[in-house]
Each structure stands twice: as C-alpha cells, then as structure tokens.
Amino acid sequence: MSVDSLDISLHSSAGRVESTDVDVVVVGAGFAGMYMLHRLREMGYSVQVFEAGTDVGGTWYWNRYPGARCDVESLEYSYSFDEKLQQEWEWTERYSSQPEILSYANHVADRFDLRRDIRFETRVESAAFDEDENAWFVRTSDKALTVGRFFVMATGCLSSATTPDIKGKDEFSGTMAHTGRWPKEGLDLKGKRVGVIGTGSSGVQAIPVIAAQCDELIVFQRTPQYTVPARNAGLDDDRQNEIKSRYADFRAANFAMPQALGSEVSKYNDSIHDVSEEERRERLQEAWDLGGTLFLASFTDVLLDESANVHAQDFVREKISEIVSDPETASKLTPEHIIGCKRLVIDTDYFETFNRPNVRLVDVGNEPIQRITESGLSTKSEDFEFDVLVFATGFDAMTGSILRVDITGRAGTTIQEKWSAGPRTYLGLTVPGFPNMFTVSGPGSPSVLTNMIISIEQHVEWISDCISWLDEHQYSTIEAKTEAEQAWVDHVNAKAERTLFPSCNSWYLGANVPGKTRVFMPLLGFPGYVRRCDQVAENNYEGFVLQ
Ligand code: N01
Numbered sequence: 001m002s003v004d005s006l007d008i009s010l011h012s013s014a015g016r017v018e019s020t021d022v023d024v025v026v027v028g029a030g031f032a033g034m035y036m037l038h039r040l041r042e043m044g045y046s047v048q049v050f051e052a053g054t055d056v057g058g059t060w061y062w063n064r065y066p067g068a069r070c071d072v073e074s075l076e077y078s079y080s081f082d083e084k085l086q087q088e089w090e091w092t093e094r095y096s097s098q099p100e101i102l103s104y105a106n107h108v109a110d111r112f113d114l115r116r117d118i119r120f121e122t123r124v125e126s127a128a129f130d131e132d133e134n135a136w137f138v139r140t141s142d143k144a145l146t147v148g149r150f151f152v153m154a155t156g157c158l159s160s161a162t163t164p165d166i167k168g169k170d171e172f173s174g175t176m177a178h179t180g181r182w183p184k185e186g187l188d189l190k191g192k193r194v195g196v197i198g199t200g201s202s203g204v205q206a207i208p209v210i211a212a213q214c215d216e217l218i219v220f221q222r223t224p225q226y227t228v229p230a231r232n233a234g235l236d237d238d239r240q241n242e243i244k245s246r247y248a249d250f251r252a253a254n255f256a257m258p259q260a261l262g263s264e265v266s267k268y269n270d271s272i273h274d275v276s277e278e279e280r281r282e283r284l285q286e287a288w289d290l291g292g293t294l295f296l297a298s299f300t301d302v303l304l305d306e307s308a309n310v311h312a313q314d315f316v317r318e319k320i321s322e323i324v325s326d327p328e329t330a331s332k333l334t335p336e337h338i339i340g341c342k343r344l345v346i347d348t349d350y351f352e353t354f355n356r357p358n359v360r361l362v363d364v365g366n367e368p369i370q371r372i373t374e375s376g377l378s379t380k381s382e383d384f385e386f387d388v389l390v391f392a393t394g395f396d397a398m399t400g401s402i403l404r405v406d407i408t409g410r411a412g413t414t415i416q417e418k419w420s421a422g423p424r425t426y427l428g429l430t431v432p433g434f435p436n437m438f439t440v441s442g443p444g445s446p447s448v449l450t451n452m453i454i455s456i457e458q459h460v461e462w463i464s465d466c467i468s469w470l471d472e473h474q475y476s477t478i479e480a481k482t483e484a485e486q487a488w489v490d491h492v493n494a495k496a497e498r499t500l501f502p503s504c505n506s507w508y509l510g511a512n513v514p515g516k517t518r519v520f521m522p523l524l525g526f527p528g529y530v531r532r533c534d535q536v537a538e539n540n541y542e543g544f545v546l547q
Helices: 031-042 083-088 098-111 201-213 237-244 247-255 277-290 293-298 306-323 327-332 452-472 482-497 526-538
Strands: 019-027 047-050 124-130 135-140 145-153 175-178 193-197 216-221 227-229 345-347 359-363 369-372 376-379 383-385 388-391 406-408 437-439 478-480 544-546
Touching: 019 031, 019 124, 031 047, 031 098, 031 452, 047 145, 083 247, 193 201, 201 216, 201 345, 227 277, 237 247, 247 452, 247 526, 277 293, 277 306, 293 306, 306 327, 327 359, 437 452, 452 526, 478 482
Parallel strands: 019 047, 019 145, 124 406, 145 437, 175 388, 193 216, 193 388, 216 359, 227 345
Antiparallel strands: 124 135, 135 145, 369 376, 376 383, 478 544
C-alpha cells in the first residue's frame, strides 16, 4: 500500500501531511501498549505507539496523588511474559506505591528499548478505516498521519478522568487538582486547608496522606464507602525469593483463578450459610486481619446472594463503629448498600483518619454541593473555605478513552454512533464494522475485575497471534460478525445478572457519568473467558468475517 496514492483528504491546509506506514498503530503506552509494542516487534512487525503523556506508565503515569498504591500484590501485579524480567526486579512492599510501579514501567521501557517506537506528548485525535486500502488512517495532535494495517486501542480502562459539572468552578481562586491528573511536580499541602470531593479508591487512599500533610481537611462524601485494611508492609526477601523460585507455577495458579489473582489466599469454597455464626465471624475476621480485596472471597456467595452479602456488610459496619470515635461521624461513614457492588476499596488508616482533629466529614449525599465559590464551596446550609480543592471523582471508565477519539469504521459509521446505547463488542476485543481494530481490556472482557496486567498479557498475546495468523493465511481483514457480537453481549449480561453487581450505582455500570447508558461493562470470570478466546482462535477465528 502506498500512502502517495491516497486522495486529497490527506492534505492539510499547510500542504502535504507527513505520513508514515506501519503494520500496527497502537494508542497508549501504559502496560498494555508497552507489551503490545514489544511482542509485535519481536514477531517482526513495525509498530508506532502514540502516548499523550511525556513517558510510559499509563494510569501509573497520571495517578500521582498522595497515597496512590496498587490493590493487587506486587509479586502478582507485574509482567509474567519474561522470566528474566520477573526475576531481576525487586519489589519492596506487599502492595506497590505509584512511584515504584512507575519505576518498574521505566525499567521495562529501558530493558526492551521501547521508547524508540513511542511518540510521546502526542494524542490520537482520529482514526478512520479506509475500505479501499484496508488500512487505518490515524491523525495525531502533531498534525501527522500514520497509516497502519491494524489499529489497537490500548488506552486503559480508567484513564478518562471526570470532574463533576458543578457551577462556579472557574471562580475558585485556589488550586484545583484531579487525582487522576495529579501535577507531575506534586502539590505542597503543608499549612494548607484542603477540600476533597469523592471517597472511591482514589479518595480513600489520598485522604489519610493528605490529612497528615495539611493543616485542615474537609472531606465531601456523597456515598459512604466499604473499605477494608490493605495491611501493606515491607516485602521480606524470603517471601520474594520463595515465589521467584517457583514463579512459573505461581503465575499458572493465579491464571486459573476467577480474577487471575490470589491463588494462595482464596482457600474457601463454601457458602456463608453453611457455617455457624461463630465460624462466619472468625473467617471474616481472618480476612480482615490479612487485608486486601479477597475479603469478599471468604465465602463463595457474598457477591451472589443478598442474604449472604449482608453478613459481610454488617461485619464492616461494626468495624467502622469500633474505629471511629465520634458516633455521628461513624454513622455518616457507614454504607448501606451491597458490599462489593461498587469496587471494594482497600485502605491504610482511612476510618482512623476521621479521628484526627484536623479532619471533618461533610455528607453531600443528603445536601449536595450547590456551587464552587472563589474561596471554597457551598451547600444549601453552609459555606466551606479552603486553599486546595481535590477532585477524587473518578473516571469515565472502560469506554471514555475510546470514545474520546473520533474512530470511523466501515461506511462512515463512528464508534460514538455504534456505542450510543452502550458498548457492544465481540470478546471485548473487537467491534463489528471496525475491521482490524482491537481494544485491549475493552468492555466485555474481564479487565477491571482481574489482575489487569495478566488480563493485558492475555489480550496482547491473542491480538498479536491473530495478526500473525491472518498474515500467514493471507487475509487482509478480520471483522467481528454482528451475530457473534449479539451473543457476546448477551453472555456478558447474563453473567452479571446472576450476581449482585448491577444492584448499585457503580462505574462498572457507567452510572457515575451523567447520561451514560447503564450497562455492566466487564465480563465476570477470567478462566472461562480465556478458554473461549483460545477456542475462537483454534476454530480459525469463528465469529469473524475474514477477507
Ligand atoms: O473513582 P470512583 P476513583 N459530588 O468512581 C464521588 C481504580 N483505582 O478514582 O459514590 C460528590 O470509585 C463519588 O460518589 P458516588 C479502582 O478500580 C484503583 O476513586 O458516585 N461526590 C465517589 O465517591 C477504582 O474503583 C486504585 O456517590 C462525587 C468518588 O467521587 C477506580 O480506579 C486506586 C461527585 C469517585 O469514586 C476508580 O476510583 C485508585 C459529586 N458531584 C483507583 N461526583 C488502587 O489500585 C463523583 N463523586 C487501590
């Protein structure tokens, strides 16, 4: 294919657009884009990656807020594809901090010489599939055009930060920051009065650290949050060496778990109703003491049956009343909804922070924020003043970063039109009408319900094997069939409906973004998903049209 043969639409007003041909264009240089680049290059393909940030790391590049830390254990939240890499890197804590994960991403980029094929500070603005050329024409913020046979969106599930549309934002004279777009140079909070809006994972992690740094902290909470202790600690050498001595087996055992993690922690396989009251409490206490998100895996039915779920809810509610000294504050912090239907948070001293004299909790669930003012914000009954306002208000998850690029498939159909009633994919990897386009960790794949790095590796390997198979068999396009997409959407919905996940307003459902169609976006169950992906490939990519 020659770019020179393309029509006038490729000319910018300033003259000929500079263009490049590659096999694969990849958007994003987080863990997905980095491994996509490495694997394709190893297979002999030319790749161009575009990244809006100044360096690699994706979510760990942008989320630099105080206290940012992973909720999957370090020895699991790391690439498994290269034995030398996993042996040489030394983790220092049970759960890694954002700076350590970012150092790891940089190490990987150096080790595999990735940066030479990544164009930083460059945003992909549009991508259009040309049906004559069977190629994607990708335009970037530097006004360049890149033509690729394949187009991979490796843009992450939680990269499109959202700030609520509250009146008066422009009037605030202090500093505003979003946790997901934290300034690279940091924020000096010493001696400052700080307001934080939002108590999801980001808020819960940031609040204790901010409280210890600043003079005065006001937390504006709309929905109380279930959070369990992380019990983060230094990682001892013996444990690290022991895992490294059998890393392949450890990885394989985790790969077989529903969330692709926690094989050595999830040891129970019974219903909460099958044990005595005493054993139930002991087991929940054991999980609480151990720390981590697998608290919910203490029994098999916590996320399936409301009458089981309520025991776990009650347990955490009791803990809140024990930890928080002021009964009124404790009551405001106590959630009433299903535990786990919003992502369970793990924390370090979150509830304890509300015992500090410099921290105040304001319930904006019953009395919403009315406007942001020059010196703070107002609710109906009170005005609040602070110097720094932190939005820990989350993301347009899973679809936000895909929909913010103008992607046009066959017959001029855009992804925005295609997904106007919610995302629809086949395998969470492909979309009918958008040939040769793949989404890493796309909606309809297990992604955010798993150890993301392991899910990313599975997607990257499936996509690169697919491209190689197409070339070997001399096919120029692959495109999901509409029937396959429909069956897949039904499958994802049916899985979710058997659980308690759809029962509250979570970002899994898009419920945090005004106007977003309510659809449960991730697929439950990693091993079944992997089997299905493998089967599709083994059956010569069933469910796809190949040309
Ligand atoms: O975002 P969220 P997040 N007025 O959407 C509130 C991953 N992550 O950035 O619940 C007042 O969970 C909103 O209130 P409500 C992880 O997967 C992982 O914290 O909608 N409040 C909520 O409290 C996580 O789940 C890690 O009523 C408003 C908060 O803002 C995901 O990212 C760390 C509001 C948003 O919570 C997202 O977490 C960090 C308004 N107008 C993030 N609008 C780890 O690995 C929104 N809110 C540990």
